[in-house]
Amino acid sequence: MTLIVSLAIGVLFAAGSYLLLQHDFIKVVGGTILIAHSVNLFIMVSGLSRGTEPIYPLGDGARVSDPLVQAMVLTAIVISFGVTALLISLIYRVYVSHRSVDIEHLSDFEERLVQLEEQQVPPEPGIGVLEDREVDEDDESDQPDRDGIQRDERATE
């Protein structure tokens, strides 16, 4: 029994980490969900006893299933749902503003933004580099956002 459960945990974890390594954000979220499932299963079966449901009235002398792990798993399920929902809406937002859910595309996009900024403000030698950041913050505020507005509008249509 232990072996079978452990195998299942291992399989779920493997599938989850495979998805986690994908470059598609939606699959990455799927990966986190699967890993959460495998961990929930692990916590559940690591309960110290198996027996009847932990609900009064208990039978005389009957063994009760460990209620503590159940409480923990219950909490874990709810929290991981909350986190997943947050991630999904975050991806939605990323899609709306960048029209992509692919990590590599988004990285490219950011890379290009940085390059654009560097062209605008040539770095000076010396400690100046530290200062340049400060200057950039002002420029930065419109740069990506202007893109964001256009994309937002397109997405709304």
Add this chain to the structure above:
Amino acid sequence: MNATVFLLLAALSAAPLTAAFGAARPSLARPVAILTTAIAFLAALYNAFRPGPAIDKEWAPAWGMRLHLEADGLAVLFALLATGIGLAVIIYSSGYIPLHLHHEHRPEEDQTRFFAFILMFMGAMTGLVMAQDLMLIFLFWDLTAIASYYLIGFDSQKREARVSAFMALIVTGISAVGFLIGALMLDAEFGSFQLPELIASVVPNYESDIALVLILIAALAKSAQVPLHFWLPRAMTAPTPVSAYLHSAAMVAAGVFLIGRFYPLIVLRGWMLDLLLVVGVVSMVAGGLLALTRDNMKQLLAYSTIAQYGYIVTMFGLGGKAGVLGAMFAIIAHGLAKSALFLTAGTVTEATGARELSAVGGLRHSMPLLALASGLAAASLAAIPLTMGFFKDEYFFEAATHHGRLMQVIAVVAAAMTFCYLARFWKGIFGGPILGTVSPVPNVLLAPIVVLGALSLLGGFWPEPFARVASNAGQVSLLSTDELHPAYHLSRTTENIMAALAIGSGVLLFFSRRVWFATVELASDLGEKIGPERAFRAGVLNLNNFSDRIHWIEVRDLRSRVATVLAPAALMVVITLIFTNADSSFELQKPHRDDLTLIMMIGIAAIAGVAAAIPRDHFSMALALSGVGFALSVVFALLRAPDVALVAVLVETLFGVLFFAFLALLPRNVEHADVVPSDEPQELGHHHRVRDSVLAAFGGLLAFLVAWGVLSRPAPVDSVFERYVDLTPAAHGGAIVTVILADFRGLDTMGEITVIGIAFLGIATFIRRRRLR
């Protein structure tokens, strides 16, 4: 309230009071600043005559830290400087800063900031000099660095000011960390942060040597000694009163104060005195040479400060009564004279707009009083007889004579250079033909200089009070009862001969400057260019690039970031698996017949998990994920966990709705939707499939081994859950899991609800159609 507490409170409360009144009404900042400083100065004066008892209170007993402050001789000297010169500088600033802000087109309200920070500087200095606990010293030490950062960078609209402030903060801040390490080492070795206890108990050994060298480095960096001097000339971008204060009574003085404080520990090792001697002499010569050629008034004075503190450090290195007590006297003489000279430079710049010596001249006609006062200060610093500074050089020569012929020569040369650059400074401003136009300056820009110059002269005729303060301070450092009694000896003592030689060669040097000026200027320029400042800049630049690269790796590739978290975790698991005791053998028990349904459902969950990983489209993946979730709900139900099963079903349903709704919002082939034109071919990432599979299989294997190992362990005999089961009826509940969640671990549940609440706030923000700000 005793005198010590009063001094501390007066000095520390000056800044907050000024800030508060200034915030209410900007016009109140100046009078409040002057008033609070005056009170602090009076308190310091009172302490000079009647030192209050030491304050010694518990602070953090578990760590051996105490609020231990004492107004001993050393503290009184520096507190008098900090508050006395502070008073002069603040009165000067009350005239200077409004003009300065006007020139810079800044609002008048900014002066509150200036006065608050300079008073914070004064408070930190006063606290620092009284502190006897190493941690307390460190605290005030860093507070001075922070205050100096804001003061040097006061003209924050100028790039130069920001860079200089940053440099000062880095140099003194990093060396302060060395001080902290040294303090902790002393505590670890000798079990105390209290300086008096340490002085009584330290037996020099390897650890204490390292600790003291670290502390010395912090002190020398703060006193702008070579090779950590480069921040000081840079700091001249600060408004002039800040420079005056920084150079004479605060910041730079804090460094030599620290040497004085730790002097009883330093003398235990002869080579540490030699170290001070070497650093002092090098600073003296380098600072002197650079000061000889600088054209910018404030730059000249800055290098002169490096040289003068080189004097003082050298005197500490020479040691003995003349050395240490003389060093204390020199600190007073230098503080009074140097602040006057800086303020002179400020007034001259205010009157003529010039910052360079070559751009001014002949001011003796239009500003005779200023010429006289700053002439007195310069004379004092140049050690002309009948001024206070004469005695500082006399003690310097006396200490040098004890040390040997070479030191005598160095001392005379240094004194001659001092004379020469001060003569250049004074003559450059007040002598020669009249250059440029002079606009009248308010009296408040003159009065403090006159007072300081007069004090320098007074010290030449009546040195006794200054000598007493210096003696009391030196006694703390030397742990002796020696006293200074400065007086003129009209005979051919060695010191008098050396002084005459110094002044004579100084005059010679001054009038022969056509001969050597170009060469020395070239050498100084070269020294400024390839000096340690270059190394500092290169270091900062490289660190910055390094941090950019790290940042870039993170931003560039999420997967490598995931790997940096997961790979070490996997490594640790492997190590644990290898080294875990083999007793807990893996269990290979035959499954029970009743568990057949359970096994089936677990199998379904696992298969659904694999199915979720395979497909390319998101709908199939979402379906498979739901499958895993529902299968696990059944597993939970079969494990006799009805509450969990119910919640799981509910959550899975919600999750399904959410996920499918989300997918419905995206185009079908979102993976290929690509508005960001990419130069790279479209099959980005696909060739990683094999690598990903291997990594995933490895991770799964580890998870499997860990789970199997843990689950095979025999259950402990008693568990906390039995208590929960027994207590549930007392909580008026029947469902034990519910009671645990709502009652026994109710706080956890509240935290959970908060997490969910925050998550949903985030979701609500994300899915709104408006643009994010």
